[in-house]
Amino acid sequence: MEPESAATRPAPRVVTVTGLVDPATLGVVDAHDHLFLDSPALPGQAFDDLELTTAEVVEGRDSGIGTIVEMTPIGLGRRPAKMRAASEATGVRVVAATGYHRDSHYPAGHWVHAATTEVLADRILADLRVGMHPADWLDPALPPDGARAGAIKGGASYHRISASEAKRLDAIGGASAATDAPILVHCEVGTMAFEIIERLEAAGARPDRIALAHMDRNPDAELHADICARGVTLGYDTIGRTKYHPDSLVLDLVERLVAAGHGDRLMLGLDLGARDYLRAYGGGPGLRYLMTAFVPRLRRRLGHAATDAILITNPAQFYAYPHGGPR
Numbered sequence: 001m002e003p004e005s006a007a008t009r010p011a012p013r014v015v016t017v018t019g020l021v022d023p024a025t026l027g028v029v030d031a032h033d034h035l036f037l038d039s040p041a042l043p044g045q046a047f048d049d050l051e052l053t054t055a056e057v058v059e060g061r062d063s064g065i066g067t068i069v070e071m072t073p074i075g076l077g078r079r080p081a082k083m084r085a086a087s088e089a090t091g092v093r094v095v096a097a098t099g100y101h102r103d104s105h106y107p108a109g110h111w112v113h114a115a116t117t118e119v120l121a122d123r124i125l126a127d128l129r130v131g132m133h134p135a136d137w138l139d140p141a142l143p144p145d146g147a148r149a150g151a152i153k154g155g156a157s158y159h160r161i162s163a164s165e166a167k168r169l170d171a172i173g174g175a176s177a178a179t180d181a182p183i184l185v186h187c188e189v190g191t192m193a194f195e196i197i198e199r200l201e202a203a204g205a206r207p208d209r210i211a212l213a214h215m216d217r218n219p220d221a222e223l224h225a226d227i228c229a230r231g232v233t234l235g236y237d238t239i240g241r242t243k244y245h246p247d248s249l250v251l252d253l254v255e256r257l258v259a260a261g262h263g264d265r266l267m268l269g270l271d272l273g274a275r276d277y278l279r280a281y282g283g284g285p286g287l288r289y290l291m292t293a294f295v296p297r298l299r300r301r302l303g304h305a306a307t308d309a310i311l312i313t314n315p316a317q318f319y320a321y322p323h324g325g326p327r
């Protein structure tokens with residue numbers, strides 16, 4: 001049999017808010033962050049100002065970041081038009097998210113709790129294939145934004161997957177199986193990793209389309225190596241969250257996982273999901289922290305090749321649709 005020719009095989013592509021791009025052009029990727037967010041679970045911590053967020057992104061860009069994966073999901077104040085504007089103003093690529101967070105972000109009575117798995121999945125598929133809903137699906141009749149989501153967010157509770165979360169994970173796994181979209185799941189304090197993977201796989205998702213966020217909150221290198229051996233990617237994204245742990249703990253974890261042969265399954269981000277974390281809004285450490293404070297220390301430990309693989313190559317591969325876009 002003839003191998004599939006390069007001419008007939010579509011090249012991998014990343015869906016950004018400004019269109020499809022070649023994954024080789026992403027540069028350094030902040031693999032989990034937030035530009036706009038408003039959650040009832042985080043009172044007083046909303047950030048929604050285009051001018052201030054743009055100033056924050058400029059600092060990130062000037063520190064060396066080329067692409068930001070913006071993981072604000074449905075129902076948490078996702079702002080497609082503002083994401084496009086911030087990306088166009090700064091030249092920083094932005095990959096937006098669809099999908100759903102864990103229960104604590106959806107008060108009792110929120111539509112996600114009553115929705116069927118089919119409705120939950122259909123809304124993800126519309127965000128991925130057509131364009132993001134402009135207002136968190138509160139009025140389903142509104143026309144879609146011109147920007148498509150390029151990834152799916154999921155979430156589960158601390159040591160527990162509720163019935164409502166299980167339904168949303170089923171929808172997320174099914175939507176990824178249908179489209180090849182990458183999935184990033186919030187693991188509360190790094191718990192429930194294998195239960196989440198099993199749920200998503202049962203719904204049809206492939207392990208190479210799954211990444212787990214916040215695993216550095218549960219800094220268990222043996223557990224992490226087992227997850228990587230299964231073909232799933234890890235997001236270390238509580239860098240600079242000094243109230244949880246010092247950065248040296250994340251540096252140690254990265255070093256151990258690279259030594260165990262899993263350097264190809266690691267991605268980094270800051271997950272600045274509160275107003276208090278953003279310099280432009282009067283807080284810190286800010287979007288520049290990854291490149292100004294953490295990466296120089298990482299380069300000292302790993303050298304340039306392994307560091308660049310984690311910052312550039314791994315997220316480019318993970319966030320790219322292997323067949324040129326969502327199926």
Ligand SMILES: [Zn+2]
Pocket residue numbers: 032033034071271272273
């Ligand atoms: Zn986040």
